[in-house]
Amino acid sequence: MQVLGLPGHIIRSGKLASRIAATSSDNQAAIRRAAVARWRQAMADGLSAEQAARAVGSSRATLYRWQRRAEMRSRRPHRVRRKTWTSALVGAVERLRLDYPMWGKAKLGPLVRAQGFAVSDATVGRILASLVERGVVTPVPTLRRRTHAHRWSARRRFAVRLPRDLKPDKPGGLIQIDTLFVNLAPGKAIKHFTAYCPVAKWTVAKACNRATAAAASAFLDKVIADMPFPVEAIQVDGGSEFKAEFEAACQAKGIRLYELPPKRPQINGAVERCNGAWRYEFYSSYDLPRSVEALNPILDSFQYLYNHHRPHGALAGRTPAEYISQRRADKALPAHMS
Numbered sequence: 001m002q003v004l005g006l007p008g009h010i011i012r013s014g015k016l017a018s019r020i021a022a023t024s025s026d027n028q029a030a031i032r033r034a035a036v037a038r039w040r041q042a043m044a045d046g047l048s049a050e051q052a053a054r055a056v057g058s059s060r061a062t063l064y065r066w067q068r069r070a071e072m073r074s075r076r077p078h079r080v081r082r083k084t085w086t087s088a089l090v091g092a093v094e095r096l097r098l099d100y101p102m103w104g105k106a107k108l109g110p111l112v113r114a115q116g117f118a119v120s121d122a123t124v125g126r127i128l129a130s131l132v133e134r135g136v137v138t139p140v141p142t143l144r145r146r147t148h149a150h151r152w153s154a155r156r157r158f159a160v161r162l163p164r165d166l167k168p169d170k171p172g173g174l175i176q177i178d179t180l181f182v183n184l185a186p187g188k189a190i191k192h193f194t195a196y197c198p199v200a201k202w203t204v205a206k207a208c209n210r211a212t213a214a215a216a217s218a219f220l221d222k223v224i225a226d227m228p229f230p231v232e233a234i235q236v237d238g239g240s241e242f243k244a245e246f247e248a249a250c251q252a253k254g255i256r257l258y259e260l261p262p263k264r265p266q267i268n269g270a271v272e273r274c275n276g277a278w279r280y281e282f283y284s285s286y287d288l289p290r291s292v293e294a295l296n297p298i299l300d301s302f303q304y305l306y307n308h309h310r311p312h313g314a315l316a317g318r319t320p321a322e323y324i325s326q327r328r329a330d331k332a333l334p335a336h337m338s
Contacts (some may be wrong), residue, residue, distance in 0.1 A: 029070045039052050039055075093108060093128065096111050097128060097131065099164060160257070162261065168198060171324065172227060175235070177216075180275045192278060203278075213245040216245070221249075236257070
């Protein structure tokens, strides 16, 4: 067997021990004083200064210096070079790193320059180090050790990573879809699919026994049928139910599909808030049947109630249906009257 090197965890532990020992100034000062004491004792026993220094294992110049001052002094320059990058550049690097958490300066540098910044890969690396030190981004070694974390898979054929600055500006521009785990009774759990338009506050829902890609594909048909506006794009998390048949269905229907970055549930905050309304205003408020076949008609009734009768605070007390009607009426007016 050929051994090419020590295991990585041994090397990392050795480096950490060296850093801890090096940063202990009191320990280093005690070691230096002991070396000087042995050197002086060797000379008192009849050795010359050179012979005593060789016996101790340090040069005479070093021992004379330690004799004058055993405490370690900082080697940090009195004047250090100030950071030259701008906050806009830092923001661009941070956004790209959050979108591509495993990429370093060599890959992020060209992307930053493509956005119009004149910056070298070395500067991008220094910015990344600063972001890691501040705790804004996660170091790559930490991500590699987190084997349970979701990572972007090359098996995706149609879905793309959700751009950080993508914001919907019209109903149907970007629909958020998520699943909700619900216990109808002890031993009876279902998966609740929720679609939500963050602009019109319109929701569509369906209950299924399991959250599979086939079930998500069938739910997509219901979303398209029940939304009163065209669905142009959909954003989902990295759940397996939003791959395979669901992804193929989006592609066949010409709907853009975006997947959230890992560990970013706040980006799906609108549909998460809608899930809360479903959980507390529907499932916790009514005696419901246990089978999804009997549950879905009742669920459709509450969906109609939510969209046509429930006032929404973000819509100034209007219902989603009233908001859609008002928006269509405003667009029908001539430009000088709108």
